[in-house]
Amino acid sequence: MQRIQRQLALRETMIARLLGDTAISDVAIVGSDTFLCEGAAVGVLFEARSGPLLGEFITAQRLEALQQDKSATEKTVRVAGHDVSFVSTPGNQVRSFHAIDGNYHLVTTSRAMVERFLETCEGIRTLAQTPEFRLARQAMPLNREDTVFVYLSPAFFQGLISPQYQIELRRRLRAVTDLEVLEMARWVARVEQRNESLPELVRAGLLPSDVELRSDGSRPIT
Numbered sequence: 399m400q401r402i403q404r405q406l407a408l409r410e411t412m413i414a415r416l417l418g419d420t421a422i423s424d425v426a427i428v429g430s431d432t433f434l435c436e437g438a439a440v441g442v443l444f445e446a447r448s449g450p451l452l453g454e455f456i457t458a459q460r461l462e463a464l465q466q467d468k469s470a471t472e473k474t475v476r477v478a479g480h481d482v483s484f485v486s487t488p489g490n491q492v493r494s495f496h497a498i499d500g501n502y503h504l505v506t507t508s509r510a511m512v513e514r515f516l517e518t519c520e521g522i523r524t525l526a527q528t529p530e531f532r533l534a535r536q537a538m539p540l541n542r543e544d545t546v547f548v549y550l551s552p553a554f555f556q557g558l559i560s561p562q563y564q565i566e567l568r569r570r571l572r573a574v575t576d577l578e579v580l581e582m583a584r585w586v587a588r589v590e591q592r593n594e595s596l597p598e599l600v601r602a603g604l605l606p607s608d609v610e611l612r613s614d615g616s617r618p619i620t
Contacts, residue, residue, distance in 0.1 A: 402434060407463035407485050407494040408442060408456065408505050421451040428511065430557060437490075437570055441506025443515070449501050456496060456503060460485050463492055477509065478516040489619070525551070569614065576609055580618045 403409040422444055429440040446452040463485060464470045470492050472485045483496040497504045497512045499519040506512060518524045525531050530552055538547065557563055583604040584594045592602055596618065599605045610617040 402440060404491060405493050405507055406442065406505050407460045407492055409459065421446060421448050421455060423447045430508070430511070430554070433567070433570070435574070439506070439508035439511055441504055441508065441511050444503040446501045446503060452503055453498065456505060460494065460496065463494070467492060477512050480516055482512055573616065576618045580605065580609070
């Protein structure tokens, strides 16, 4: 959870606890999968009671993230005709989009989720239009006043087994595995008093020779 909070440049503070009910009427955690350790597309959607107050709070957290990591930068990107704040670091330890539409604020790691958020604000393919969600709300209506409501749509599961997602998941898993193997190899090199650079680890036989050969051009970076 700390990793996601850092990546989103968004965390709960004492001020947030005190002002929560004043500034926020509802919160939703949204995402396309559950593989948080491997880098899921995830976001937090706020419905504001006071849009300016919530906006100031989110902006303050983003400024704090910029101050804590000097490699972090902020820029304004254009997404679906809207200006969106984007805070990031070169290695994506921080990767945070902040999109606003009326009283709704979305903070997410994913540009695609920003696009979908802005589409739904225009009434395009909204969750409330789907028969499955309406059926779920008939079974668990708002007047129950549940503390937490979890909804995983059929489209969510269909996305998990789609060819493009399976290809992406394999890429993520290989990246995570390569980093873990690299860390173990560096520990061995340290014990044996060897050079810990990636080429030297490959030459010493502590890493496979194809560790830097990926179809997408990515590689482990220490």
